[in-house]
Amino acid sequence: MPIYEFECTKCHHKFDCLLKVDESYAGLSCPSCGKTSPKKLVSSFRTNNWSTFLDKMEKKVSPDKFK
């Protein structure tokens, strides 16, 4: 499951969010000011490691999804 990095178009706060591939990010809101439709940034290599880590965690928490 990929993690994307977003930047708020209003206050320029940057935040990471997990998204399913087919999930729209238009409804995401900035955790700082609440503005929706953040700008999607190009993810860095750091994000890949983090994503792998979260995948492992999710397999532990909800193994049914990975059968």
Ligand SMILES: [Zn+2]
């Ligand atoms: Zn904001």
